[in-house]
Amino acid sequence: MPNILIIDDEKSIRKTLAEILSYEGYKIDEASDGEEGLKKFTSNQYDVVLCDIKMPKMDGIEFLEKARLANSDVPIVIISGHGNIESAVEAVKKGAFDFISKPPDLNRMLITLRNALDKQVLVTETKVLKRKFGKVQEIVGSSLPIKKIKDTIDKVAPTEARVLITGENGVGKELVARWIHEKSNRCTAPIVEVNCAAIPSELIESELFGHEKGSFTSAIKQRIGKFEQANGGTLFLDEIGDMSLSAQAKVLRALQEGKITRVGADKDINVDVRVVAATNKNLLNEVDEKKFRLDLYHRLGVIIIHVPSLNERREDVPILVDYFLEQIANEYGQPKKEIETDAIELLGKYNWTGNIRELRNVVERLIILSGKVIKVEDIENFVEIRR
């Protein structure tokens, strides 16, 4: 039975709608203004919301904006009086599913509700599919360090402990971070990634904490930062060693107090975020050079997971090669290519400065360039051997 929330300050309208819709087989809940509506919306699960525009305390537009932040999927249908069609149109632009005017035409309302429910079913199905197929890629490897890392992930993931992941480029730090989220109690909420090295230092604060409209020249719209986006979930701060000192100070505060402030705002916002960070730098060296705050280092690195380079676990090369042969063949929709044992052995001697990312690229190149079976001479021809 679909669950519908009706928010309207006029009791007579709520009663009429509730009667009709219960008769049609819907389960109904009611709220008499936006504030009460939002409380119910955030604590219960609804399939559709019907919401009036003009209401005391919190109007329909504000409700819509806040509801969008809390749960962006549930369709919200606006009920507008004749005086505020313009607001209704504005509401649709802001993400309302549709609007119906007062007094509601019974047929139109039922059709709108059915459409909204259909959409909701599709959205949910897509999410389920994404969860099924967008699964985090396996951590392949049977070497002792990989076994230890998997063990640590299993132990640490379900806790709230912050984790710092260290290791060279391409060793699989991001993969470890994704598994920590996947195996945590936060896995139904998002994992939000920020690549601190890719964002210019003057923009990093707004990226992390958001900003209010007009807080600086290019801030033409309000923006929700990554900390807020990750609320309830995990924030993955990649390349944290590249973060500016001033941003470090703010991140430290967010971690200490569980609060952030959008750039240009005077209000604090509580955030419930688990931070997982990664770096390819030696952060203690950075601390010595006064480029990284020691207090932040201690806050972030409650648990440290070091992912060793591929050269330190060469015994994983054959199993990784096999895994990538299969994965890439699947991507291309082709049968998996064979590789000779001597060829695998030769790959095992290679100096993998780019680690697993480089190995994957090499396997892909070999699949494209070699004949039916990948042989030693293919490697000699197509891979530059650095020993």
Ligand SMILES: Nc1ncnc2c1ncn2[C@@H]1O[C@H](COP(=O)(O)OP(=O)(O)OP(=O)(O)O)[C@@H](O)[C@H]1O
């Ligand atoms: N153990 C593993 N098994 C399978 N695939 C792996 C493994 N480790 C890494 N990969 C793959 O190798 C690639 C690089 O891994 P990832 O992006 O996690 O590395 P990284 O340490 O974050 O690198 P960088 O420091 O360059 O950001 C990805 O495609 C990842 O899926």
Ligand SMILES: [Mg+2]
């Ligand atoms: Mg990475």
